[in-house]
Amino acid sequence: MEEVIPGIFLIKEKSGFERIKPSENIYIIAGPDGLIFDAGFGNKKVIKFLIKEINKIEQKYRDNNKDFKITQILVSHGHPDHFAGLKRIKNSLGVKIILTEKTADIIKNKKSFMKSFNSDSYEDYLIIQKGFRYRIRSFLEKLMFSFFFKRIYGLSFIAKPDEIIKDNTEISINGETWKVFPSPGHAIDHISLYNEEKGVLLSGDNVLSKTTWLGPPNCNIGDYIESIETIQKLPNLKIILAAHGALINNPRERTIEILEHRKERTQQVLDIVKEFTENGTSPDEIIQKLYSNKKKMRTEIARGWVCLTLKMLEEQNVIKRIEGKKEIKFYTPNKL
Numbered sequence: 001m002e003e004v005i006p007g008i009f010l011i012k013e014k015s016g017f018e019r020i021k022p023s024e025n026i027y028i029i030a031g032p033d034g035l036i037f038d039a040g041f042g043n044k045k046v047i048k049f050l051i052k053e054i055n056k057i058e059q060k061y062r063d064n065n066k067d068f069k070i071t072q073i074l075v076s077h078g079h080p081d082h083f084a085g086l087k088r089i090k091n092s093l094g095v096k097i098i099l100t101e102k103t104a105d106i107i108k109n110k111k112s113f114m115k116s117f118n119s120d121s122y123e124d125y126l127i128i129q130k131g132f133r134y135r136i137r138s139f140l141e142k143l144m145f146s147f148f149f150k151r152i153y154g155l156s157f158i159a160k161p162d163e164i165i166k167d168n169t170e171i172s173i174n175g176e177t178w179k180v181f182p183s184p185g186h187a188i189d190h191i192s193l194y195n196e197e198k199g200v201l202l203s204g205d206n207v208l209s210k211t212t213w214l215g216p217p218n219c220n221i222g223d224y225i226e227s228i229e230t231i232q233k234l235p236n237l238k239i240i241l242a243a244h245g246a247l248i249n250n251p252r253e254r255t256i257e258i259l260e261h262r263k264e265r266t267q268q269v270l271d272i273v274k275e276f277t278e279n280g281t282s283p284d285e286i287i288q289k290l291y292s293n294k295k296k297m298r299t300e301i302a303r304g305w306v307c308l309t310l311k312m313l314e315e316q317n318v319i320k321r322i323e324g325k326k327e328i329k330f331y332t333p334n335k336l
């Protein structure tokens with residue numbers, strides 16, 4: 001653990017499988033009525049490590065004659081690397097689990113969680129279902145997902161949290177007021193936690209030093225852009241404590257960079273659609289053009305943001321679709 005700001009500690013949970021399961025940053029806002037932000041992984045070993053690190057913080061506080069008690073835990077959104085540890089952390093520390101209604105609904109049981117993760121390929125990934133083979137594939141994928149989350153993340157669900165809060169509210173941590181506000185886009189239920197006096201934002205997966213993953217079914221690029229703009233306008237924002245990777249010491253520059261990157265990506269997709277426009281272009285063709293020399297796994301991940309971008313452009317009436325027997329194709333109407 002490391003005290004990143006006076007009174008706020010970072011505990012890094014290493015995953016060992018960086019590519020499929022990135023390391024997680026857990027923040028402890030320490031004091032007499034402290035809070036854990038994001039629950040991280042739920043595997044026994046990881047929880048043991050987390051408790052050990054929290055005990056070290058407690059010792060540090062005791063040595064300095066300061067009160068220390070962690071009483072509450074809040075998660076940024078219902079993705080497995082952020083909530084999997086909730087149950088075991090509660091059992092070990094007796095903390096109160098605080099969730100927004102949207103997150104509580106996603107993580108209440110396996111069925112609800114899988115629904116938020118598994119998508120209907122036809123509309124979400126813009127793939128036309130191809131009969132029996134498609135159904136077998138989708139069944140196997142579901143099985144794999146289920147196994148993967150349980151074993152790799154140590155997932156368990158929260159049937160009923162101790163407290164449900166609004167996604168736009170204030171909470172008290174160590175007697176200080178922190179603002180909770182909705183920041184959807186990467187996930188529909190995403191919230192952020194802000195203390196204006198300190199200028200500290202805990203932003204979950206919204207603002208990372210690397211590009212945040214965006215893909216169906218629970219993401220929306222338009223919402224994501226709006227959330228980044230909201231964060232950019234926060235008065236007195238000095239530092240962003242990100243859920244993965246490095247802390248963001250230059251929030252203004254980083255948020256400008258993120259918005260520019262999204263603009264660039266949208267333009268790239270639109271340019272390809274315009275180029276192909278006479279017969280329309282499919283998401284597969286766009287991905288091939290964008291990632292011509294990249295590996296299959298990389299292009300499969302990219303399908304998420306490409307499809308979301310196409311749908312955003314469609315909503316804005318910039319492009320239109322033609323649904324064929326095998327593919328969905330897009331074109332720019334004003335060019336035809």
Ligand SMILES: [Zn+2]
Nearest residue numbers: 079186187205
């Ligand atoms: Zn996430």
